[in-house]
Amino acid sequence: MVTRRLVLARSAKVATLLAGVGLLPTAAQAAWSQAAFEAKSVADAVKALGGAAPVESRDVTLTASDIAENGAVVPLACACALPGVKRMLLLVEKNPNTLAAVFDVSDAVEANFGTRVKMGQSSNVFAVAMMGDGKVLYAQKEVKVTLGGCGG
Amino acid sequence: MADPMRIRAQAAGDKATVRVLMSHEMETGQRKDSAGKTIPAWFIQEVSAQHNGKPVLDAQWGPAVSKNPFLLFVVKGAKAGDKITVTWVDNKGDKRTDEATVS
Numbered sequence: 001m002v003t004r005r006l007v008l009a010r011s012a013k014v015a016t017l018l019a020g021v022g023l024l025p026t027a028a029q030a031a032w033s034q035a036a037f038e039a040k041s042v043a044d045a046v047k048a049l050g051g052a053a054p055v056e057s058r059d060v061t062l063t064a065s066d067i068a069e070n071g072a073v074v075p076l077a078c079a080c081a082l083p084g085v086k087r088m089l090l091l092v093e094k095n096p097n098t099l100a101a102v103f104d105v106s107d108a109v110e111a112n113f114g115t116r117v118k119m120g121q122s123s124n125v126f127a128v129a130m131m132g133d134g135k136v137l138y139a140q141k142e143v144k145v146t147l148g149g150c151g152g
Numbered sequence: 153m154a155d156p157m158r159i160r161a162q163a164a165g166d167k168a169t170v171r172v173l174m175s176h177e178m179e180t181g182q183r184k185d186s187a188g189k190t191i192p193a194w195f196i197q198e199v200s201a202q203h204n205g206k207p208v209l210d211a212q213w214g215p216a217v218s219k220n221p222f223l224l225f226v227v228k229g230a231k232a233g234d235k236i237t238v239t240w241v242d243n244k245g246d247k248r249t250d251e252a253t254v255s
Contacts, residue, residue: 101211101212107228113225
C-alpha cells in the first residue's frame with residue numbers, strides 16, 4: 001500500500017537528489033542551508049553549518065524578554081562584542097526545527113541583529129556567534145511563552 | 153509581487169541603524185487548515201542588504217521567523233544620503249527589492 005506519508009517521503013527524496021545534481025532551477029534554494037534548518041538541536045544546527053562544539057561566552061549577548069505574551073511574535077536581538085565574527089545564529093531549542101535565522105557578518109556591518117521569531121512553547125533561546133578562528137560561542141536565555149505561536 | 157518593505161535607516165555617528173519591516177505570510181508548513189490538510193510552508197529564505205551597491209549582509213531564515221518579519225542591523229561607515237537596498241527571496245522563488253536613503 002502506498003500511503004501519503006510514503007509518497008511525501010519519496011518526493012522529498014527525489015527533490016533532494018535533484019537539488020544534489022543542480023537540476024532544481026532556484027539558485028536561492030541551493031544556497032539555503034537546508035540541513036541546518038532541519039536540525040533538531042542546537043549542536044546539530046551548528047554542526048550542519050560547519051562549526052565546532054559551542055562554548056558559553058559572556059561576549060555574546062542575547063536580548064529577549066523573560067515572558068513573551070504572544071509566541072507568534074517574540075522579539076530577539078543578538079550581538080557579539082568580539083571582533084572577527086563570521087556568523088550569528090538565533091535558535092529556539094524547543095521549536096520543531098531549532099534554527100531560526102543565520103546572519104552572515106561582513107566587515108561592513110556590526111555583529112548586532114534584531115528580529116522577531118515564533119515560539120511554540122516556553123524554551124531556551126540561543127544566540128550563537130561563529131568566529132573567524134573556528135571558535136563557536138553562545139549565550140542562552142529562557143523565554144516563557146504564555147500563548148504558543150505554532151497553532152492557528 | 154509582494155507588498156513593499158518599509159525600510160528606515162538612521163545615521164548616528166559613523167554608522168547607520170537600519171530597520172526593515174517586510175510583508176510576508178511566513179507560513180511554517182506545520183499548521184493545518186480547517187479541513188485538516190497541512191498548509192504548505194511559505195517563508196522568506198534569504199535576505200540580503202547592500203550599502204551603495206556593495207553587499208554588506210546576507211541572512212538565511214527559517215520558517216520560525218515571525219509573520220511580517222522585522223530586521224534590525226547596523227551598517228558601519230554609512231552616512232546620511234547613502235542608499236541601503238534590501239532584497240528577500242522566499243522558498244517559492246518570489247523576491248522583492250526595496251531601497252531607502254539613510255537620514
